[in-house]
Amino acid sequence: MYSPTTVGVKSVNLHIKPGEFVSVVGQSGTGKTTLVKLLIAEERPTSGSIVIGGWDISHIRGGDVPILRRQIGVVFQDFKLLPKKTVFENVAFALEVCGTKKSRIKKIVPQVLKIVGLSEKAGRYPRQMSGGEQQRVVIARALVHRPKILVADEPTGNLDSINAREIIELLKRISEFGTTVLLVTHNREIVNSLHKRVITLDGGMISQDNEEGKYIL
Amino acid sequence: MIVSFLRVIKFAFQNFWRNFWLSLITITILVLTLISINILVVLSFLAQTAVDTVEQKVDVSVYFKSEVSEDAVKDVRSYLLGLSQVKDVKYVGREEALEEFESLHEDNEEIMASLGELGENPLGATLIIKAHSSADYPFILETLDNPQFTKFIEDKNYDDHEEVIGRINDISSRVQNFGIILSAVFVTIAVLIVINTIRVAIYTHREEIGIMKLVGASNWFVRAPFLVEGIFYAFLATFVLGALIYPTIILAEPYVNAFFDGQNVGLVDYFNNNLAFIFGTEFLALAFLNIVSASFALGRYLKV
Numbered sequence: 060m061y062s063p064t065t066v067g068v069k070s071v072n073l074h075i076k077p078g079e080f081v082s083v084v085g086q087s088g089t090g091k092t093t094l095v096k097l098l099i100a101e102e103r104p105t106s107g108s109i110v111i112g113g114w115d116i117s118h119i120r121g122g123d124v125p126i127l128r129r130q131i132g133v134v135f136q137d138f139k140l141l142p143k144k145t146v147f148e149n150v151a152f153a154l155e156v157c158g159t160k161k162s163r164i165k166k167i168v169p170q171v172l173k174i175v176g177l178s179e180k181a182g183r184y185p186r187q188m189s190g191g192e193q194q195r196v197v198i199a200r201a202l203v204h205r206p207k208i209l210v211a212d213e214p215t216g217n218l219d220s221i222n223a224r225e226i227i228e229l230l231k232r233i234s235e236f237g238t239t240v241l242l243v244t245h246n247r248e249i250v251n252s253l254h255k256r257v258i259t260l261d262g263g264m265i266s267q268d269n270e271e272g273k274y275i276l
Numbered sequence: 277m278i279v280s281f282l283r284v285i286k287f288a289f290q291n292f293w294r295n296f297w298l299s300l301i302t303i304t305i306l307v308l309t310l311i312s313i314n315i316l317v318v319l320s321f322l323a324q325t326a327v328d329t330v331e332q333k334v335d336v337s338v339y340f341k342s343e344v345s346e347d348a349v350k351d352v353r354s355y356l357l358g359l360s361q362v363k364d365v366k367y368v369g370r371e372e373a374l375e376e377f378e379s380l381h382e383d384n385e386e387i388m389a390s391l392g393e394l395g396e397n398p399l400g401a402t403l404i405i406k407a408h409s410s411a412d413y414p415f416i417l418e419t420l421d422n423p424q425f426t427k428f429i430e431d432k433n434y435d436d437h438e439e440v441i442g443r444i445n446d447i448s449s450r451v452q453n454f455g456i457i458l459s460a461v462f463v464t465i466a467v468l469i470v471i472n473t474i475r476v477a478i479y480t481h482r483e484e485i486g487i488m489k490l491v492g493a494s495n496w497f498v499r500a501p502f503l504v505e506g507i508f509y510a511f512l513a514t515f516v517l518g519a520l521i522y523p524t525i526i527l528a529e530p531y532v533n534a535f536f537d538g539q540n541v542g543l544v545d546y547f548n549n550n551l552a553f554i555f556g557t558e559f560l561a562l563a564f565l566n567i568v569s570a571s572f573a574l575g576r577y578l579k580v
Contacts, residue, residue: 203491
């Protein structure tokens with residue numbers, strides 16, 4: 060819990076084009092996760108506006124939040140997988156809770172598992188998989204609604220460098236399919252290797268915004 | 277929509293089984309609540325039966341003077357039958373009254389001797405009046421106080437069971453008040469238990485709920501399984517209650533009948549005839565109670 064006077068981000072003004080791959084970097088506590096929370100309407104801005112695909116979500120009604128979240132795939136550092144469900148069931152869960160028919164679930168889930176390279180491991184449980192594989196399950200789950208935007212908040216934070224690279228490669232491929240990817244990270248090596256747009260946050264404000272930028276703090 | 281509805285039910289069942297012991301405790305408390313309410317139902321039925329039994333025995337006997345003609349008595353009878361409060365009026369003629377008197381006092385030599393000395397029938401005709409309700413008797417007695425009738429009437433005997441009825445009503449209302457307090461206590465406990473059960477269920481499923489919200493499940497989809505769980509508790513509690521109450525009343529009925537001098541009170545028949553009403557109302561009330569409790573717990577502990 061923060062006090063009401065605490066500022067997460069302020070005076071942030073940015074525009075991300077459809078299909079763009081953007082890295083948001085900054086030290087801990089600079090407002091990266093707040094930015095993610097604003098995008099998925101977990102937090103509301105006290106002033107200003109957030110527009111996604113022409114939809115102003117600054118004052119979004121509670122009932123519309125699920126509609127927004129089906130258009131934004133979210134990947135977190137701590138995976139958030141259900142341990143008692145298999146890979147297939149974890150991915151299918153995202154469709155089940157939105158009322159998708161079983162026949163359609165059976166069609167879509169294998170497709171996204173194929174995209175993330177886990178077709179062979181659909182019957183495994185999260186505990187039987189490596190961190191990298193678990194993160195790929197999360198990405199698969201985020202993709203089932205064919206989101207316009209994929210937000211990845213420190214997706215490589217719990218992974219070794221090899222698995223981290225695989226995840227970033229996967230995100231790049233997803234971006235190439237036309238999905239806008241917002242990568243929140245403080246992994247310098249990864250950001251520098253991407254040669255994509257980099258937005259640097261400092262004290263809740265944008266300190267730098269560079270095309271083909273580098274991780275500079 | 278149907279797909280989502282079926283999934284909500286599936287998730288509700290999962291909630292129930294994953295917190296089995298907590299569910300069991302919740303249902304036990306709900307069953308105790310229902311038992312206390314059904315004891316009230318039984319007591320109310322028995323009290324009404326007792327009042328009806330006593331009321332059936334209440335009547336007014338009007339003794340006419342011996343010189344009053346049979347036609348005059350029958351005129352009074354016709355008048356009384358015309359009153360909406362009067363259910364029935366039985367005419368007992370002079371001879372019949374004497375026969376009854378003699379058979380009643382055949383062992384009493386003095387009375388029999390006195391009758392012999394008189395040499396003629398000293399008794400007049402009698403009308404035995406039954407009212408629809410015991411509350412109607414004062415009105416009927418008042419009607420008979422009219423000078424038009426008093427000149428014929430020797431005496432009136434109001435077999436006063438009013439006091440007995442009053443006492444039965446008094447005892448049954450005290451028992452019912454106690455039952456209502458007991459039920460209120462159980463209802464309060466049940467509400468707290470249901471709130472706590474849903475709270476624990478929310479806590480147990482916090483990961484799942486978080487993911488549901490993250491991937492775009494609608495608010496009602498997140499909430500509905502907990503509400504359905506509440507309805508499921510109500511259904512099971514009513515079912516268990518039925519399974520307990522029927523054997524109990526079947527076993528108790530002979531004792532209840534014995535208490536009412538062997539008269540068949542029809543306790544089981546009463547439950548059979550009102551099965552849908554009693555259990556249906558209790559199920560609906562309990563389901564409503566659980567939904568309200570669950571809604572409170574969801575509002576308090578589940579931010580969606």
